[in-house]
Amino acid sequence: MSLQARPTIADGQLFIDGKFRPAEHGETREVVNPATEEVICRVAWGTVADLDQAVSAAQAAFESEEWGGLTLPQRGRLLLRIADAIDAHAEELALLESLNVGKPITVASAFDLPFASSVFRYYGGMVEQLEGSARPAARRSIAITRKEPYGVVGAITPFNFPLNLAINKIAAALAAGNTIVHKPAEQTPLSTLRLAEIMVEAGLPAGVYNVVTGEGATVGARLAEHPGVRKLAFTGSTATGKRLIATAAQTMKKVTAELGGKGANIVFADANLDAVTQWAHLAAFANTGQFCMSGSRLLVQRDIHDEMVERMVARAAATAVGDPLDPRTEMGPLAHRTQLERVMEYVAIGKAEGATVVTGGAPAGDGRGFFYQPTIFTGVTPQMRIAQEEIFGPVLTVIPFEDEDEAVAIANGTPYGLAAGLHTTDLSRAHQVSARLQAGIVWVNAWAMFENSIPIGGYKQSGFGRELGPEGIDEYLQLKTVVINAE
Ligand code: ADP
Secondary structure, eight states: OGGGGGOOOOOEEETTTTTTEEETTTEEEEEOOTTOEEEEEEOOOHHHHHHHHHHHHHHHHHHHHHTTTOHHHHHHHHHHHHHHHHTTTTTHHHHHHHHHHHHOOOIIIIIHHHHHHHHHHHHHHHTTTTTOOEEOOOOOOOEEEEEEEEEEEEEESSSSSHHHHHHHEEEEETTTTTTEEOOOOOOHHHHHHHHHHHHHHTTOTTTSSOOOSOIIIIIIIIHHHHHTEEEEESSSSSHHHHHHHHHHTTTEEEEOOOOOOOOEEEEESSSSSSHHHHHHHHHHHGGGGGGTOOOOOOEEEGGGHHHHHHHHHHHHHHBBOOOSSTTOSSBOOOOOOOOHHHHHHHHHHHTTTOOEEEOSSSSSSSSSOEEEHOEEEEEEOOSSSSSSSSSOEEEEEEEEEEEEHHHHHTTOOOOOOEEEEESOHHHHHHHHHHHOOSSSEEEEEEEEEOOTOBBOOOOGEEEOBSSEEEEEEHEEEEEEEEOOOOO
C-alpha cells in the first residue's frame, strides 16, 4: 500500500451541523504522516466562535424531532446502522488511522476498527433496555424514576487512539440520547472527521455529532467552559485533566476523566515465563508505548530477574520497527515529533539517574519519521523519574522485588492507578494481590484484554468515571424522579 491509496478527506474543514465548512478565519494547520514526515492534508484551526456554533447546532439537534423525538427502538437501530457503516468503511478508516498515527495497518485493521464498530453495536443493543422504575409512595402516590440524557456532551480526546477513544464516548453518549461536540487531538483528527460524515450518511441527523478541530488551550478549554455543555468526557494527560475539571466546576458539569498511567506489571517466580514475555512485550510496546494503560513498569521477583530481562531484551530486539503500511511491521513511529523528543529526553533522564539501557535507547530507521527503538532500562529504583512519570513511548523500566508486600508497595507507589497486571500460577495469590492493587483494571496472566462489555477507568490521579460496559452508558444519563400525588 502507498499514499496513492489515501482516502479522500475534507481538507481544512470542521464538521458542524451535518456539513463540512472552514474555520471562522479560514486558518488551517498541517497534518503530518509520522512515518514519512510528509504533509497528509491540512486541518481547520477552529476558534471559540466555531466551537460556540457547534454547541448551538448540538443544542438544536437535541431539541429536534429528528433526534430528540426518536423512540428507543429507532435510536437503537440507528446506532446499529452506524456500526454497519463503520464496518463497510473499515479499510478506509484503518488506513487513515495508520497514516495519521503511524499505527501498523495490521493492528488498525485487526483491533481498532473491529472494536470501534463493536462498541456501537453493544450500545445500540442496550438502548431498548433503558428503563426507569415506579415505586409506591405515601397516600397512594407513585414515584417514577427516569434516566434522561444531559443534552450537549463535550468530548475531548488524545492523539494515540483517535477513533476508539472517541467512539467509546460517542456510542455511549448517543445511546443515552445526548448530542455531541468533539474536539479531537491537534495531531490526529482525520479518522473522526471521516466518521462524522459516515454517521450522517448512515442516517444520524445533522448537528447530533459535531467535530471542531483546533488547539486544546482555546477550543478545548471553551468546551469545558461553555455553559451549554452539561457533561464533559475527557481522555488525556493528568495535567490537562486537572485544568479541565477546575474549569468544568464553574458550571458544575458532570465530568468523566481518563488520565495518565504508569502501569505495574508484576511477574512472580512461579509464572509461565514464555507467556509472560509475550504479554509484557505487548504491555510495554503496543501502540509504540503511547498507551495510557500500558505496562510501562515490569516488576520482577528477584529470583527470575536476570532470566526475565534476557527474555524481554531478546523479544524487544526482534521487534520489526518500520513502515506502518508494511504488513510485517510490528511497531510504527511515535505519532508526532514532540512525542519523539519527549521519549529522547526521558531516556537521557534515566541514564542520568543511573539506570542502564539494556536494549534500544536510540531513534530507529534512516532518520526520516519519528521512529524509536523498543527500549528497556534495568537498575531502576521505584523513585526514579523514569519509574514514576508517564513517558508515553516505547520505554520499559524493570524493577526487582522480593515478595508480595514489596511488589504491591512498588506497584501502588505512584500517583497513578489506571491499569495493573500480575502473572502467577497461584490462584489465591492472584485474588489476593489483585485486590490490593490500586488500579481501575487488573489483568491476571494477561494484558490489554479489552471487550466492549468490560469497563475501564482510573483510580487516584488516573481519573474517575468508566467507559465501556453498562457503567459506560450511565455516565451519560441523569436521574429524574417524578412524584405523582394520587389525591
Ligand atoms: P497529550 O499529552 O496526550 O497530548 P493532552 O492532555 O495535552 O495530552 O491532550 C489531550 C487532549 O486535550 C487533546 O485533544 C488536546 O488538544 C486537549 N487539550 C490540551 N490542553 C487543553 C486545555 N487547556 N483545555 C482543553 N483541552 C485541552
